[in-house]
Amino acid sequence: MRKKIVAANWKMNLTLAQGEKLVNELLQSGIQLDAHKEVVIAAPFPYLIIVKELLKGHPGFYVAAQNVAAEKAGAFTGEVNAEMLHSIHTDFVIIGHSERRELFGDSNAIVAKKIDLSLSHGLKPIFCCGEPLEVRKAGTQNAFVAKQLEEGLFHLTVAQLKNVVIAYEPIWAIGTGLTASSAQAQDMHAFIRSQVASKYGAAAANNLSILYGGSVKAANAAELFACEDVDGGLVGGASLVAAEFAGIVKSI
Numbered sequence: 209m210r211k212k213i214v215a216a217n218w219k220m221n222l223t224l225a226q227g228e229k230l231v232n233e234l235l236q237s238g239i240q241l242d243a244h245k246e247v248v249i250a251a252p253f254p255y256l257i258i259v260k261e262l263l264k265g266h267p268g269f270y271v272a273a274q275n276v277a278a279e280k281a282g283a284f285t286g287e288v289n290a291e292m293l294h295s296i297h298t299d300f301v302i303i304g305h306s307e308r309r310e311l312f313g314d315s316n317a318i319v320a321k322k323i324d325l326s327l328s329h330g331l332k333p334i335f336c337c338g339e340p341l342e343v344r345k346a347g348t349q350n351a352f353v354a355k356q357l358e359e360g361l362f363h364l365t366v367a368q369l370k371n372v373v374i375a376y377e378p379i380w381a382i383g384t385g386l387t388a389s390s391a392q393a394q395d396m397h398a399f400i401r402s403q404v405a406s407k408y409g410a411a412a413a414n415n416l417s418i419l420y421g422g423s424v425k426a427a428n429a430a431e432l433f434a435c436e437d438v439d440g441g442l443v444g445g446a447s448l449v450a451a452e453f454a455g456i457v458k459s460i
């Protein structure tokens with residue numbers, strides 16, 4: 209049975225005090241996780257150690273970095289590498305988020321390097337993919353996402369893929385209040401799973417968690433998560449309010 213996962217992506221928001229308050233409120237919000245459900249908090253780098261500490265003793269809660277360097281180590285001022293993240297017990301890392309792709313030049317080739325370095329240091333990548341509005345309007349979203357998968361992810365072995373989570377985030381739905389309909393989400397998730405099945409076989413595809421991201425909130429989470437191939441969400445804005453995020457987690 210594949211894992212159901214809800215991940216909070218705080219992006220570049222919250223002071224440390226606000227982040228600590230949010231985590232504490234979340235832990236007190238009555239979330240019940242079984243062995244097949246996980247909550248991941250992608251906090252800014254400086255808070256990772258502290259958030260990890262706050263989550264201690266709460267099984268099923270994990271921390272993620274929002275990015276990782278594409279280089280191993282060395283003279284790369286301002287970068288944080290996979291080994292460093294592992295050394296502070298980071299569990300997951302978001303790779304290839306559309307904001308990184310669009311604003312910071314993360315190409316499919318760079319994404320592939322980040323995936324490799326993360327896996328080789330025991331981090332679980334949350335690989336993001338998704339099309340911009342013009343591609344959706346042209347109806348070529350499947351080909352667009354297939355290329356992202358092919359160039360960013362499909363060089364992995366089947367054993368490596370076991371430690372990867374995919375997040376499908378249509379760019380037109382991120383932070384816009386526009387959510388993909390559950391039918392649009394299901395169609396794309398089923399397509400992604402079929403691509404994985406063709407490359408790695410049905411068992412690998414069935415075990416892979418595929419999250420939806422893009423204006424997920426407590427009010428639409430249950431409908432999205434009810435789709436057969438939607439295994440949870442990657443949540444931006446709504447992860448910054450404890451009650452709202454707890455409502456989303458309770459929908460998995």
Ligand SMILES: O=C[C@H](O)COP(=O)(O)O
Nearest residue numbers: 217382383422423444445
């Ligand atoms: O990583 C999260 C996504 O970019 C979704 O953001 P959003 O929930 O604010 O639309």
